Amino acid sequence: MGSEATVPPVDVAVVGAGLAGLTAARAVQRAGRSVVVVEARDEVGGRACSRELGGQMVDFGGEWIGRAHRRMHRLVRDLGLDVEPAANLGRPVRWRLPDRSTTGRLPPPRTWPGLARAIGRAAWQSRGIDPEAPWTARRAAELDNRSVAGWLDDLGLDTEARNLLERLIGSLACQALDAMSLLHLLWLLRIAGGPVRSMNATFQWRIRQGAQQVARRLAEPLAVVLNTPIERISQDGATAAIQATELSVRAGRVIVAVPVTQLPTISFDPPLPGDLQRLPDLHIGPGTKVIALLPQGHSVRHNTVLGGGTLWGGWRRGDRVSGFVPPAGADAHDDALVADLASAFDVRPDQLRSPTVMRWADERHIGGCDAVFAPGQVCALGPLLAQPHGLLEFAGAERSSWPDNMEGAVRSGERAARRTLAALKDSRLSTTPRS
Known part of the structure; x- marks a missing residue:
């Protein structure tokens, strides 16, 4: 686009095309309302990021689904995707203790x-x-x-x-x-x-096609604008407008589905109330994940690793191994992370195939992984996370009762959509003709 482009007015504009924003947009569209989704990055999915590694689809962000994740299970089914067992629980674990390591289903x-x-x-x-x-x-x-x-x-x-x-x-x-x-x-x-x-x-299942495929299929029937960071959101009491350098959209309501730490990058008019301006204080962990493929034919007894100095946790599925890096090790060199992953699964670093390190703290417009409440913050910030701001609702995993996984993102998107649709119905407001 050259000069600022104006999208036709919509009932709802959604800022952010992660699972929360896309789930919200889907619910709005299914209710017969017009909706557009605007995303700062060049792809949908947010922290659900899948890449092909050695011919396999690998998740570098959100990965797991458990028996309690009812919304995610339903969504996966609705979208024609499949889950497969994680194959970690109940299998031998490598317990890496300070003095020595042992392997067994139970700790020493x-x-x-x-x-x-x-x-x-x-x-x-x-x-x-x-x-x-x-x-x-x-x-x-x-x-x-x-x-x-x-x-x-x-x-x-x-x-x-x-x-x-x-x-x-x-x-x-x-x-x-x-x-x-x-x-x-x-x-x-x-x-x-x-x-x-x-x-x-x-941690029972993962999505066979990759977690990001959920976002991609959610986005297929939606109007999604990529590579467009929203810089300003204004509201005049009747309608709201979202603005980027080359885009302007007027809407009856707006759902803001970006990580709380990204809120300061958006100018709000009127400004967020003082309490809501504190939400970016919520800490988002750095989130570093290292993934590789084991040598072909390599046999290892354990599927899970717990403990260690550089990597604190690791898991295996087939010949694919992954390790999670604690915040204290987030600055470690990639070579050190790959070496510890190799050691955890009994191979040399040079034997690992396609070793890859994902550092979520370095990902623009995201800046980390899960939200963590510091001492005092659950009581201070928790009640604020679901509060609206005029014509704006907010969504995101950290704003849900499951603040650390994809289930929370989906639940928060559904909640934001319910509230938004109810508000539109109460105000009898529609910025576009209804079919």
Whole structure:
């Protein structure tokens, strides 16, 4: 485009073509309303990013679906996609401890008392937490003001049990545990059905065609504009307008589906209220993932790795191996990450095929992976995440009851669409003729 292009007015404009934005747009379109989606990047999907590696479709972002992810399961079916077992649970695990490593379905027996104490305490403390509003729990402020690291300190765990728990939680949270609210951890465990059930609730299946294919198929019937970062969103009380350097769209309502840390890149008129301006304080973990293919014919007994210094967690499916890097290792050189992934699966670094490192913190218009609430932030910021701003609704995984995965993105998009459609109905507002 040359000078600014004006798209015909629509009932709803959606900013962001990740799973949240596309799910919202789909619901709006299915309700018979006109909708356009505007995306800053050159592809749809957001943090659902799939690439071909050695002839296989590999997920570099969101990957897992669990038994509790009902919205994602339904969406995958509706779009004609398939899930396949992750094939990690119930298989041998390589337990990488500070002094030595062992392989087995269960961690070393000497760690059992400490692990049982932590799991039991977490199960007890997570009871009574409302997954939709964890800040309303009894003792919410007390739990929120404590860090996960401080909680582990108080449990008096042995060194090896503490090491495994730090790496398990740290891998899932993508954050240092002294910067993670205990209430946030308990919230995640509660919605997954408790500490014991949480692995099945979250890590049972993956999408055979790649997670990004969900976004691509959602986008097919929609009007989607790529490579267009929205710079300004204004509203006059009756309608709203989204503006980019070369695009302007007027709409009855707007759904903003970008990561909270990207909100400062958009100028709002009227400005966001003071409370909502605090939302970018929510920390987004760096999110570094390293993936490679094992040598052809290489046999390895374990499917999962837990523990270690550089990589804290890893998993295998067939000859494809992946490792997750904790925040402390986010600055490590690619060679160091590949070397540790090779070591975790008993090969030399030069034997790995097509090693690739994805650093989400470096991805423009995204800037990281999962949101992590620091001590005090669940109570302070949680109630604000679903608040509208005039004619604007907001969506995104971190704004849902599943703030760390694709299920949350879909749920938040559905909620934003419901509210938007209800508002349009109440106002009897339509900027375009209805068929």
